[in-house]
Amino acid sequence: MKTVAVHTGIPYEVSIGRGLLGRAGEWLAGLTAPRVAAMVADDTVDALYGDQVQQSLRGAGFRVSRMRFAHGEASKTLETYAAVLAFFSESQITRSDIVVALGGGVTGDLVGFAAATWLRGVRFAQIPTTLLAMVDSSVGGKTGVDLPAGKNLAGAFHQPVGVLCDPDVLSTLPGDVFADGMAEAIKYGVLCDEALFNRLAGGLRPEELETVIGRCVAIKAEICAEDERDTGRRQLLNLGHTLGHAIERCSGYGMPHGHAVAVGMVYAARIAADLGLCDAGCIARLKAALRANGLPTDADYPAQALAGAALSDKKRSGGTLTFVLPRAIGRCELRPVPVERLPDLAACALRPDV
Numbered sequence: 001m002k003t004v005a006v007h008t009g010i011p012y013e014v015s016i017g018r019g020l021l022g023r024a025g026e027w028l029a030g031l032t033a034p035r036v037a038a039m040v041a042d043d044t045v046d047a048l049y050g051d052q053v054q055q056s057l058r059g060a061g062f063r064v065s066r067m068r069f070a071h072g073e074a075s076k077t078l079e080t081y082a083a084v085l086a087f088f089s090e091s092q093i094t095r096s097d098i099v100v101a102l103g104g105g106v107t108g109d110l111v112g113f114a115a116a117t118w119l120r121g122v123r124f125a126q127i128p129t130t131l132l133a134m135v136d137s138s139v140g141g142k143t144g145v146d147l148p149a150g151k152n153l154a155g156a157f158h159q160p161v162g163v164l165c166d167p168d169v170l171s172t173l174p175g176d177v178f179a180d181g182m183a184e185a186i187k188y189g190v191l192c193d194e195a196l197f198n199r200l201a202g203g204l205r206p207e208e209l210e211t212v213i214g215r216c217v218a219i220k221a222e223i224c225a226e227d228e229r230d231t232g233r234r235q236l237l238n239l240g241h242t243l244g245h246a247i248e249r250c251s252g253y254g255m256p257h258g259h260a261v262a263v264g265m266v267y268a269a270r271i272a273a274d275l276g277l278c279d280a281g282c283i284a285r286l287k288a289a290l291r292a293n294g295l296p297t298d299a300d301y302p303a304q305a306l307a308g309a310a311l312s313d314k315k316r317s318g319g320t321l322t323f324v325l326p327r328a329i330g331r332c333e334l335r336p337v338p339v340e341r342l343p344d345l346a347a348c349a350l351r352p353d354v
């Protein structure tokens, strides 16, 4: 088992190890006195792992109340959020109780936001079950739901009291959902760890998962601890996301997030090469690594559509968008760009590689 400490305002630990799910009760009892645990999962995850976790929590002395909601991003809404709050109310959750989010990023974001706002904030624990949630969304305290006007527009910063990752649960994950998580893992490699990138470049064996998740979490934890509220260095985690989000938007959110981020990283590398920041070899290595992990390296949207979609990025600050651009595999920098330059940059992102 591995433990990674996250030194945010209220610190916590991420525990990573095969078979930990069956010991979730013991783990949670180490974080809080066993009272009521309100456990929320989507229907798929609930059917696969709900009983096992409930049993373990009960065994450790928790009184468990349980709720499930329909899986998928379409549930990350104010309606489901209200349903989760109603469930907390029925379960009579008080500030001394604990909320448990069991599932992927949708569950963590939705349930974390409900925990952040119920009684002005109750404690919550994350048990991520997708690779994306393990390496990314369960750490760092961003919670929220989508609005008709856009993704993640309503939310709060609310750190969990602990995160439990059991890589064994990834064995039931569909291949393309696993690949989404690989895109974020490759992102950390490009950002600041060439050795991690090289390890991921040919695909990943199940026995490497624990080490790789641990390394990704350590990178995210270090960046978030330095910039918990996302005003500076944390923006580095947006590598591939500025144009990635634009691609998601252009696809009507039909393209999964990790797939769009994969393409967004290729686009960022092309822009960086055009500015003379990195060489063509960097683009080629990135594309090969993404392909080896079942991820796309291109999408079909014209420059104008991409630039238009990027304009509505919620991270835009006045007339400026900050791009994360690679200088090499393992080294990136932040580049504020005036929005008037977006059409040029989008055109450059689409230029075929030589």
Ligand SMILES: NC(=O)c1ccc[n+]([C@@H]2O[C@H](COP(=O)([O-])OP(=O)(O)OC[C@H]3O[C@@H](n4cnc5c(N)ncnc54)[C@H](O)[C@@H]3O)[C@@H](O)[C@H]2O)c1
Pocket: 042, 043, 044, 045, 048, 071, 072, 073, 076, 103, 104, 105, 106, 107, 109, 129, 130, 132, 133, 136, 137, 138, 139, 140, 141, 142, 143, 152, 169, 170, 171, 172, 173, 174, 177, 180, 257
């Ligand atoms: N808070 C953050 O910092 C942050 C960071 C990145 C992404 N996100 C958010 O995360 C969400 C995407 O997360 P996701 O990709 O985990 O999506 P998800 O939670 O919808 O999970 C994807 C699918 O996999 C299924 N699933 C989950 N675990 C499984 C398992 N072990 N076996 C079989 N099926 C399983 C789910 O039922 C779902 O259908 C987006 O809403 C995104 O905005 C948040």
Ligand SMILES: [Zn+2]
Pocket: 136, 184, 241, 257, 261
């Ligand atoms: Zn992402």
